[in-house]
Every structure is written in C-alpha cells, then in structure tokens.
Amino acid sequence: MAVYTEVSDAELEAFLAEYDIGSPESFKGIAEGVENSNFLLTTDKGPYFVTLYEKRVDPKDLPFFLGLMDHLAARGINCPQPIHGRDGKALRTLAGRPAAITTFLQGLWPRRMTLGHCGQVGEALAALHLAGRDFELKRPNALSVAGWRPLYEGSRHHIDAPLAAELEAEIDFFEANWPSGLPSGVIHADLFNDNVLFLHDKLSGLIDFYFACNDAFAYDVSICLNAWCFEPDKSFNATKGRALLQGYEAVRPLGDDERKVLPLLARGSALRFLLTRLYDWVHTPPDAMVKRKDPQEYLAKLRFHRGISSIADYGL
C-alpha cells in the first residue's frame, strides 16, 4: 500500500496542463504497489493512472520502462500505455518526483489463483516475450545471480545459522552453475497474481513493468511457476504447472536447452524472491503498515525445486 507523496492542487493542475486528457473529476491515492505512489485520476475523458516514481526506482531506468510499455502496447499487449503530453514526452515531474500518466486497465487481480488463470498467464507471458523481441533499449537484471549475495549479506545477521548455511550453499551453487546462452529478451520478472488482471475470467491486462529487464525467457517462466502453481499449503500443483507451460508453448515453444534447465531456474527464482522478502522482512519494523511477505513460503518452494530433475515433474 502506498502513497508516499502528496500532490497539491496547483501541482496537479500544472502537470495536467501538459496533456490533452481533459480536466480532473477525481484523484484518489491507490493502496497498491510498494515501490511508487499511485493515483487513479478520472477526467471527463475517462480513467487514467498516475504514478510518481519514488526512491526505489532509479530515474535512469524510466525511459526503459515507459518505452517498453509503449512498445508492447503498440504490438497488441494489454498493458498500461503511457500518455504522451503535448510536447511528446511521457515522463515529467510532479511534486518533485519523476511521474507519468498511463491508461487505466480494466480487470481485477485474482486473490485466489485457479487452473483457468494459469493457462492464460502462460500464453500472455509468451506473447510478451515475442512482442518485446525488437525493443531496442536494454536493462540488465539487477536481481539475478550477481545481486543475490549482497542481498543475503544484508540479512544474514538476522537469521539462524542453519538457514544462513543453506542460503549460502545455494548462492555458492548458483554462482558456479547459473546457465548462460539461453534464449533471452525482455522479461516481466515479476508476473505475480497482483500484476495480472482478469475480467469475467478472461485475462484483461498485465501491469507493473518496473522489474522488467533483459534476461532468459525461461527464467520468467520459472518465476510464473513459482507465483501461480503452488497451493496455499505450499504444495506444487502439477495440473496448474502443465496448464501454464502448455499455455506458454502454444505461443512460444520452449527449446530443449530451456526445458533442461527449468528446474534449476525455478530453484534460482525461488531463491531470488526468498532473498528479497527476507531482506524486506528483517528491515521492516513489524508494526509498520506495509504488509510484509513471508519469506518462508519461498524457502519451501526453493527446497521443492531442489528435488526436481526434469520438466516432467512440473506437469509437462
């Protein structure tokens, strides 16, 4: 939940004067997204989404994120589309922060994930990978292997010795064995259920591209396996796994090289989310209003993938 920055009347008015989207009829802070301040703006021309980029987003990445949404929307991906001002620019300043307006997507994110969602998520992810292939800007994945040890170091004094040993062994292993040379391009890198909208059980949009980067497509698939195919009791649902993978392959078939390393990638992406959640967990006071995400969930997923030797175990 997040609105970190208050926007005054005069600031909003001056900001909107740069656009041709009508005059404001309401402006409400949205309690979603832990990285930025988000507002739902409605004007006489319809609803829009206003984002103020807070300090966790590096301003130099913004042309990548906004350019990517422009690029994907132009290729038929249902994602927020940046609104360009009269000067052609999509990125400007509001209340002292970098800020942008995008279209507002219809749909609700599913609180409970069903089999029906998984197939559509797989299809949408593959479509995103294909649509992003000719996007020219690049952004390395700051939360890939090289970023894991620093995250771990920032949390290790807050965790018990057996867990520390387990995590350190995982990082050692991945630093030595992370696959390279896989088919790569723009990946979403955070396609969790709160970033996928559905309208009447049909996928209506993908949102929150602020972790998007260049990395292996199969790594993105592995993130979705982790995000969509486990049950609340932390057991893997192979029927959901099959639906997600079949959905993906209906649009972009996985190569043999990708299939072979999928368990390794899934174990790695489980570690990545375990490490960021652990870091946030130990650095967020328990009485703060931010909802902390339980790192234990991803420890269970990590251990599950460590026992997997073949993509067949994911249902395919």
Added chain:
Amino acid sequence: MAVYTEVSDAELEAFLAEYDIGSPESFKGIAEGVENSNFLLTTDKGPYFVTLYEKRVDPKDLPFFLGLMDHLAARGINCPQPIHGRDGKALRTLAGRPAAITTFLQGLWPRRMTLGHCGQVGEALAALHLAGRDFELKRPNALSVAGWRPLYEGSRHHIDAPLAAELEAEIDFFEANWPSGLPSGVIHADLFNDNVLFLHDKLSGLIDFYFACNDAFAYDVSICLNAWCFEPDKSFNATKGRALLQGYEAVRPLGDDERKVLPLLARGSALRFLLTRLYDWVHTPPDAMVKRKDPQEYLAKLRFHRGISSIADYGL
C-alpha cells in the same frame, strides 16, 4: 492511507450478488481514510465506493451513519448515498467486516484551501444542518467535553509538564463552562478539507460521515473555522473566517446565543483535535506508514481562540 482487510474474489462476488449494480470491472484499494478499508469499485454501471468498517468504528453506530447519508441525499445534500441490496439492506458483511457500498462522488479535495472554498463550505455546512433536522436516529458526540479528560489521561505521560498543566487547565475550564441549550441537531463533526470535494472550484460533495453525531450546530461551525480559516503559518485569516460565516448565515443565520459562545466553542474544538492528535501521536510509532498529524498546529489554534472575546474577531 488504509486498506486493512483483503477481499478475496469469492467474497467480493458473493457480496456483489446481493446488489443490482452490474459486474465488477475494477476494484482498487484507496489510500484514504485512517478508520476504514476503502475500495473504488467500477462496474459496467459506473463507479462505486466500498467501505469495510474496521475496529475503530462501533458496528452499532452504522445504522446511524448509513441512515443519515440516505436521509441527507434524499434532501439534496451531495453526499455518498448508500446502495441498498435486493433485500433492501445497505449494511452487510464482507471479508468478516461490516460493509456497505455507496455512490462515488466526483470531485477533488483541495490540498490548498482558498477563500473561494470557505464560503461554499459554510453554505454546505448550514444546508447539512437544516437537512438533518428531521433525521430520527440519535448518536451522542463521544468526542465532546466528557471524552476529553480520558484522551488526555492516555497521553499525559508522554508530554512535558508545562503542556500537561495547560491542557489540564483547559479541560477543567471546559468541564465547568461548556455551554448547553444551543440549537442542536446532526453535525458532521469532521468537515476538514479532505472531506469536501470540489469540481472546477465548485463544491461537489461532502464525504466521511463517520464522526457525525448530535451536537450544537455552532460547534460544527467552530470546527470548520479551525479546519479552513488558518494559514499554514498558523495565523487566522479573518477574510476566510468572514467568508465561511457569511456563507453559513446565508443559509442558516446564527442566533445571538450561538454568536456569543463561538470563540469558546472554537477553543473547545481546537482542544478536541489537539487531544485526539496528541493521543495518536504518542501511540503511533514514528516509523509506521500512517501519517501522523502534528498536534502543535492545534495548540496554536487553541491559544489563538483563548484570546478572542467576540465573533467580530473572526471577521463577521
């Protein structure tokens, strides 16, 4: 900022099935209101506001609040209007909380208050007082004089001795000198700038009736003087005071009894907000995500009113 309760897909679906307002197209938590969880729901029939009442609202007060909004809306006051379900009920349960749907009002609350706002707020307040006169339910003001000492007792160990002595003297004074017998009825009791919406500089709605109660009309006027007529440097702006009071009197003239005690009431309402802010200040960890409101602001206002002997000093 507030969304304290997550609503699952199945819960939302079952809840909306009780209403005839179409099917949901989006459902976003709103970062406003510190008392309840609020969501903006859009359906194919338009935007609605969904509120889940959290623990700071006593469920037995809800028929008063919802009934009052029904009553006021029927008399032409632009306020959220509760949506009644197919069974006629406006109040039901969502995610284990009492919950209601209301209409969604257009407009933005002014971050910077201008002279133009003040006159309209006065008029709207008087219209609310008149429209509420034949509302049958009653709710005593829990935050009037009798509630001040307990609030003070809950904060006194966190404040310095001179301030404690000053507040205690104020409470002693008001317990002995609080006026009675003034014209009374339903008051809003919290008509701050974030509870008044404007569209193109015209007042478009009053919101948040969850402090509404039965008390003296002039006390409500005094709350607005405190909320709307001071500048950021804590100085009173008598031009704004005059605009607010003239706006009020254009709809409902104040009686001599009310005019005489207005400085006393304004001093009392400053103390009321000082005490609740102080209580929240000392009981909210400074690193929590809730924005704490500075109690000092109301100490300055309290002292200002203590030096006022006549309504003329407010600009009238």
